[in-house]
Amino acid sequence: MIIQALAFYLFAGVAVASAVMVISARNPVHSVLFLILAFFNSAGLFVLIGAEFLAMILVVVYVGAVAVLFLFVVMMLDINFAEMREGFLQYLPIGALIGIILAAELILVFGSWAVSPESAQVLAAPTLPADGVTNTHALGNVIYTEYVYLFQASGLVLLVAMIGAIVLTLRHRPDVRRQKISDQVERRREDVIEIRDITTGSGV
Amino acid sequence: MVEFWWSYAWPTLWIVIQILFLVVPLLIVVAYLTYAERMVIGFMQLRMGPNVVGPFGLLQPFADALKLMTKELIIPTGANRVVFLMAPMLTFVLAMVGWAVIPVSEGWVISDINVGVLYLFAISSLGVYGIIMAGWASNSKYPFLGALRSAAQMVSYEVSIGFVIITVLLAVGSLNLTDIVLAQKNVWFFIPLLPMFIVFVISALAETNRAPFDLPEAEAELVTGYNVEYSAMAFALFFLGEYANMVLMSGMTVILFLGGWLPPFDITILNWIPGVVWFSLKVSLILFVFLWVRATLPRYRYDQLMRLGWKVFLPLSLGWVVITAGAIVIFDWYPGIVN
Numbered sequence: 345m346i347i348q349a350l351a352f353y354l355f356a357g358v359a360v361a362s363a364v365m366v367i368s369a370r371n372p373v374h375s376v377l378f379l380i381l382a383f384f385n386s387a388g389l390f391v392l393i394g395a396e397f398l399a400m401i402l403v404v405v406y407v408g409a410v411a412v413l414f415l416f417v418v419m420m421l422d423i424n425f426a427e428m429r430e431g432f433l434q435y436l437p438i439g440a441l442i443g444i445i446l447a448a449e450l451i452l453v454f455g456s457w458a459v460s461p462e463s464a465q466v467l468a469a470p471t472l473p474a475d476g477v478t479n480t481h482a483l484g485n486v487i488y489t490e491y492v493y494l495f496q497a498s499g500l501v502l503l504v505a506m507i508g509a510i511v512l513t514l515r516h517r518p519d520v521r522r523q524k525i526s527d528q529v530e531r532r533r534e535d536v537i538e539i540r541d542i543t544t545g546s547g548v
Numbered sequence: 549m550v551e552f553w554w555s556y557a558w559p560t561l562w563i564v565i566q567i568l569f570l571v572v573p574l575l576i577v578v579a580y581l582t583y584a585e586r587m588v589i590g591f592m593q594l595r596m597g598p599n600v601v602g603p604f605g606l607l608q609p610f611a612d613a614l615k616l617m618t619k620e621l622i623i624p625t626g627a628n629r630v631v632f633l634m635a636p637m638l639t640f641v642l643a644m645v646g647w648a649v650i651p652v653s654e655g656w657v658i659s660d661i662n663v664g665v666l667y668l669f670a671i672s673s674l675g676v677y678g679i680i681m682a683g684w685a686s687n688s689k690y691p692f693l694g695a696l697r698s699a700a701q702m703v704s705y706e707v708s709i710g711f712v713i714i715t716v717l718l719a720v721g722s723l724n725l726t727d728i729v730l731a732q733k734n735v736w737f738f739i740p741l742l743p744m745f746i747v748f749v750i751s752a753l754a755e756t757n758r759a760p761f762d763l764p765e766a767e768a769e770l771v772t773g774y775n776v777e778y779s780a781m782a783f784a785l786f787f788l789g790e791y792a793n794m795v796l797m798s799g800m801t802v803i804l805f806l807g808g809w810l811p812p813f814d815i816t817i818l819n820w821i822p823g824v825v826w827f828s829l830k831v832s833l834i835l836f837v838f839l840w841v842r843a844t845l846p847r848y849r850y851d852q853l854m855r856l857g858w859k860v861f862l863p864l865s866l867g868w869v870v871i872t873a874g875a876i877v878i879f880d881w882y883p884g885i886v887n
Contacts, residue, residue, distance in 0.1 A: 347556070373684060377631070380677070397723075400666035404710075408673030412680070412703055416696070419684050478662045480723055523851070 352392055359385035367439075372418045380411045397480045566658050570647055578791045579609035585839050592843040619780040624686065627777065631685035636778065636785035639678030643792035646671040650799050651726050653809045653823030664725035665713055668800055672709075672755060675793060676702040679757075679764065679774045682786070686777040694773025697850065698757060698764035704857035705754040711865035712748045715741055716804050718872045721883035729808030731883060738805040744868055745805045747861050749837065752797040754857070756790065759842035763850055798834035799827075806830045 358381065365378040383406045390399035477485075487495050542548065583598065583605070590597025598605040623629060649664040651657035661667060676699050683695020717723060719741065720731040738745040754761040765773035775786050802808060807830075809823030848856070876882060 371628075373631075377681070396661065396663045397666070400663050400670050403670035404666065404673055408670060408676075408706065409703065412676055412699055415677075415680060416699055419680075419692075420696075478723075480663060 348392060352389070355385045355388035355392065359389065372421070373415070376411065376415045376418050379414070380407055383407050383411065395479055397478075397483060563658070570652075570658060571644060574644070574647060574792065574795065575788075577795060578788055579613065581791045581795065581835060582612070582787070583609050584835070585842070588836065588839045589843045592840070613784070616780055616784040621780040621782055622777075624688065624777050626687040628685040628687065631681050632777075633782065635678050635682035635685060636782045636789070638681065639675065639789035640785040640792070642671055642674050642678065643789040643796060646796045647799075649725055650796075650803065651729065651808065652799075652827045654726070656809075656824060657726065660724065660726055663723045665717070665723050665728065665804075668725075668796075669706075669710065669713060672793075672797070672800075673702075673706050675755075678786075678789065682778070683774045686774075688777055690770045690776045691774045694764040694766075694770045694776075698774060701757070701761065701763065701853060701857075702755055704854060705751040705861070708747055708857065708861035708865045709751045709755065711862075711869050712744045712751070713804070715744050715865070715869050715872050718869070718876060719883060725803055725808075729803055729810060732807040732810060733814070736805065736807040736810075741805065741868070741872070743864065745801075747865055748801060748805065749834070750856075751861065752801060753838065753841060754853070756793045756797055756838075758794065758838055760845040760848050761853060762847060763853060766847060794835060794838055795831065798831045798838070801834050802827060802830040806834075 362378040362381040362385065366375045366382065369375045369378060383402060387399040387402045387407075390396070390402060540548065586608075587597040587605070598608040601607040601611045623632060646668055648658045649661055649667050651660065679698045679702075680695045683691040683693075683698070686692070716728065716737060719737060720728050722728065722731075753759075757764050763773075764770075765775070770776075775783055778786060809827040811818035811821065811826055
């Protein structure tokens with residue numbers, strides 16, 4: 345138990361510290377790297393509460409894909425760091441407001457757990473019994489049966505977003521020569537080569 | 549005191565012993581893989597390869613290690629020191645931690661977690677950070693270009709690797725690597741899932757930045773890409789990381805498609821040979837293919853690389869997921885649910 349507590353404080357401490365570094369680091373690339381560290385430690389916290397599937401998905405999706413693209417974009421940006429510092433105070437009130445709203449919502453959620461008697465029962469009896477069922481199976485059982493329509497709907501939302509991104513950025517440029525592999529494969533010797541007997545002194 | 553020993557100190561010590569028993573042979577394998585690569589490519593090109601240091605040149609890897617350790621570590625003035633030094637360490641560490649879940653024989657695994665294959669996928673998708681950090685921190689043109697290429701390439705091929713893994717999962721019904729191997733008792737998965745096996749091996753080549761997909765380090769155009777500015781042990785860590793990643797991806801191929809530690813036929817004599825021998829033989833086979841491909845094929849052009857990843861492998865693997873799932877439903881081939 346002690347080791348679990350120690351691990352929790354390690355992951356939680358590093359996660360919070362790196363989250364602070366994300367907004368206070370001078371260099372945006374360092375910010376993204378600290379963001380990755382924060383994601384990674386959150387994954388560690390998921391493992392500690394026994395949600396190893398979510399932990400791995402967090403690493404695969406956020407660290408392995410989303411943060412790579414972030415880093416990609418941030419590395420290629422040409423930013424004037426001094427100018428960015430000036431904007432910091434300007435955006436501070438909005439940021440603080442959002443932070444306060446989030447904190448209030450979290451307090452409401454956890455406060456209702458403490459207050460309402462029904463939620464205590466919900467907490468005591470989770471959706472599936474945990475014995476012998478790995479949480480991958482448990483999640484699959486719930487997502488693909490009870491919540492299948494919601495699951496499909498969220499898939500559709502993602503699909504629409506993806507198509508939207510493609511439509512917004514796709515430009516057909518007429519001046520580009522593209523490789524057409526089928527044309528290259530279909531090309532026959534007879535179509536392109538002609539052998540002629542040419543007598544000396546005359547042209548083709 | 550006795551309780552402290554049995555509940556905390558001994559388990560920690562036991563894990564450390566297990567890690568040493570895995571990592572030391574692994575590092576020797578990595579060292580001799582560099583030797584094997586030069587020998588195999590040498591013979592394929594009708595050369596001798598390294599044959600001077602020790603009998604048959606067998607001490608060459610140690611000579612190389614000694615050379616790299618005694619050289620000077622140069623940090624460029626414009627480099628971002630911390631990130632610059634962290635990048636090779638990250639590459640090397642990530643190549644090592646993946647092995648925590650690889651079962652080299654029945655029960656011979658440090659951590660037999662129930663999301664093993666996802667863990668491997670997550671770790672291999674982190675590999676890109678070492679390269680991208682090295683490219684950025686070097687503050688130099690060639691490394692940066694190499695890093696950008698590498699990031700795009702690894703992200704692209706990860707997608708099809710993910711779908712290949714899903715196909716195998718459909719056939720197994722578990723994310724645990726031991727279960728995946730045991731599900732291949734009757735038939736190794738490379739027979740029913742042959743197209744996926746090919747896609748996986750080619751994607752593994754791309755994921756480890758090996759020829760013919762070694763654009764991140766294309767010598768002819770980028771000198772050697774992301775590791776131009778590195779010297780001495782920092783360079784050696786990149787090098788070791790790349791080769792350890794090759795071994796890891798080969799191990800993953802063997803577990804997913806070639807039946808892990810299982811012998812080719814379920815005969816008593818073959819079952820007498822310990823599983824770790826079969827595992828090593830299969831990994832060596834895949835590694836030989838890696839080297840063979842490097843000696844044979846020319847490097848891909850960048851647009852061809854992207855086309856292969858997105859327009860060929862992605863639809864193919866996605867389609868095969870649908871076909872496998874459909875076949876399982878229609879013919880009622882549900883794998884036994886193993887928790």
